[in-house]
Amino acid sequence: MTFRNLKEPRIVTGIPGPKIKKVLELTGPIFPKYSQPIVDEAEGIFIKDPDENIFIDFISSRCVMNIGHNHPKLVQALQQQVSKSVFGLTEKVLYMIMKLNQITPGNYQKTVLCGQTGSSMNDLAIKYSRGATGRSNIISFAGSYHGVTYGALSMSSFSKAMFKGFGPMLPGIYQMPYANCYRCIFGSKDSDCDLNCLRYMTDIAFKSYLDPEEVAGIVFEPIQGDAGWYVPPNEWFSMLKEICRDNNILMIAEEIQSGFGRTGKWFAVEHWNLIPDILLLGKSLGGGIPSAAAVIRGNLDLPEGGGRNASLLNTVSYNPLSTVSSIANIEIIEQENLVQNSSKMGDYAKRRLQEMMKNHPSIGDVRGRGLMIGLDIVEDKTSKKPDLKCAEKIVDDAFRRGLYIMHMGSFGTAVIRLAPPLIINKEQMDSSLNILEDSIAEAES
Secondary structure, X not given: OOXXXXXXXXXXXXXXOHHHHHHHHHHHHHOOOOOOOOOOEEEEOEEEOOOOOEEEEOOHHHHOOOOOEOOHHHHHHHXXXXXXXXXXXXXHHHHHHHHHHHHOOOOOOEEEEEEOOHHHHHHHHHHHHHHHHOOOEEEEEOOOOOOOOHHHHHHOOOOHHHOOOOOOOOXXXXXXXXXXXXXXXXXXXXXXXXXXXXXXXXXXXXXXXXXXXXXXEEEEOOOEOOOOOEOOOHHHHHHHHHHHHHOOOEEEEEOOOOOOOOOOOOOHHHHHOOOOOEEEEOHHHHOOOOOEEEEEEOOOOOOOOOOHHHHHOOOOOOOHHXXXXXXXXXXXXXXXXXXXXXXXXXXXXXXXXXXXXXXXXXEEXXXXXXXXXXXXXXXXXXXXXXXXXXXXXXXXXXXXXXXXXXXXXXXXXXXXXXXXXXXXXXXXXXXXXXXXXXXXXXXXX
């Protein structure tokens, strides 16, 4: 069955269908309810489950499937590689490194180190920045989510439940306020914002408990992801750049979710003309095959005996399947102009959602760049109090109608995250947003 070019989802049996009910019975607490599609087949923006229900994947399977599911060119590249080898170092690694050198910010030679997960790249950034600078401390931001390995988890603070029972986190990690302009923790408004979130770092932390000369790197998400897709003001990035430059601190951009066209640019930092010292990539890099990379400024070297291969790479780094899938993914984005489509479709979606916000009291804010858009769900627009129950109802109702979305948010917020594959067209976008609005109206009623 080919369903790549459908315009809308197709629900056959109801949600969940009989085959999925059996799966839920067998898995028990692992999947207590059917809230994300179990995949039988997937094509383009659609996922078909074992009961023949076809869903629109409006979250790109958590920002992994930027080029859509089962892209023919990627499948062909994988089939050709599987027929040759599935393990070992191949010459195509050089081509992948060349492509990443070409598309990432900065007109200089870069070091590219590869792995399989964004979490491992965050750990690598901690080790590399400490080794390259001889400094021990790392700054990240409150509300961030960097992954589940020990270093990545130590830099995260998305939810206190993440740390429960695991003992002390990695020492030397300091978290600063992020630019959450919708609910500024300092009570500032757009008209009187003095970037107090960053001034806390310079005026309080650096002058009391954290010597900037002992800070190796600042790890930041250009658009803070699981926290609720917060986009800082332009001035925030200018000041962050100054802080790093004035104190010889490495600027480490974590673009696991926001990279590869997601925001309407190849990488989100390009919206602010930032060239980070280290750029962390994952999720969508491999088009569904586990693949991740750290792109490092070429003259940023580890000390002699730094053990680059022993301490930074693992047994399956530069795996042939990850390599060819990453190359195919980048070429598909280039050839099909998906960065441009992300910008175009993202602008269109935001305009529709902003109109929708006027008619729906539960939508407190619409924010994002490109096809990385968040709807902040509130009890009322004056108090901005998060409404988790309403967000859950919207997500559940949309899923029953065939639209797969999700909500997340730090500090008890409820932000519905929209991130369809970059291949989405206007008809599919309209169909998706119509379902979303119906679900919002149903939840509000």
